[in-house]
Amino acid sequence: MYFAAKVDKEKCNGCKLCILSCPEPNVIKFNKDDKKVVIDAKRCKNCELCVVGCPSKAIEIVLLQDS
């Protein structure tokens, strides 16, 4: 059970600002087909820098249940 960032696909406009503010490598990937970002929750350290930096408020921190 841990916290990680999650993207709301409807709000994301593909500006890539979250990618440039994330200190963790390979966490946020840019999907070229639909021009939206995807977050790899297993690598996320929950620092909230992407949440603060997102201009369209598309990212939030959620509690993930262990699987």
Added chain:
Amino acid sequence: MNNKIYKISPGFEKIMPKDYRDLVNDGPFDKKLGVKDLGTFKELIEEHPLCAGCGLALSKRLILASLPSPENTVIVGTTGCSSLSFAQVAIHNIHSIFGNQNALATGLKRALEIRFPDKTKDVVAMGGDGAIGDIGLGMVMHSWFRGEKFTTIMFDNEAYANTGGQESGMSQKGAVLNMAPTGKKYDKLPLPEIARAAGCVYSAVVTPARPKRLEKMVRRAVLLARELGPTYIQIYCPCPTNYKFKPSESLKRTKDMEKSGAYQIKEYISPAAEELIKKFEEEK
């Protein structure tokens, strides 16, 4: 670096780790990618042990993405927070004893010039403010006096963050830290100005809140170091653990420091370097 060195031999693809396969298939080698392409390729650094919201980790990520030819670069690291994440970097790197990075990089650069006379090999010495500003200052300044052709990059988190928060020469005046409870008594060292006076052809100060500018400066520094002489870049890396702010505030803090004038972005370019930069831009 030759492509064959890191390509997997046929038949062994399945037993190699997934990260390695990703690096071979969509890594940035031989592709001329930059900061604007981040998120679309496998980055050269992997899951590192640095704290959440670390400015150093962000700076390192941006630097590795903006190196002009990562396959022909050797990084010399040294003790400190930055050394914790060198094991996860997919570029040739060497760990040196504390403060010795520029002496080691000198020997390495000279040896690479003899060993590969027909190739361009870049050497980048990276260290924290303790290694470059305090403990290794003698080695750093003498490499600049001698005009050694490599780049020195400082991750300036304004403290000895790895050992519990002692003040360093690069801390701001009056900074209170865990192991400096009465506040720092003297000013921050003016290292970019010292670098200019000591013979660096290019010295710059930048923050990770401006990724495109950081990329431009790193590229300039590495390309100028190939031709002319020593170059120096200082990057402000906010430390949430020792300066006691939330990890989510580290970029806001960077911008506040820029606004208040405590950390100014600047660039000193020598006349010879300026001519060469014009030439690079025309070639583009």
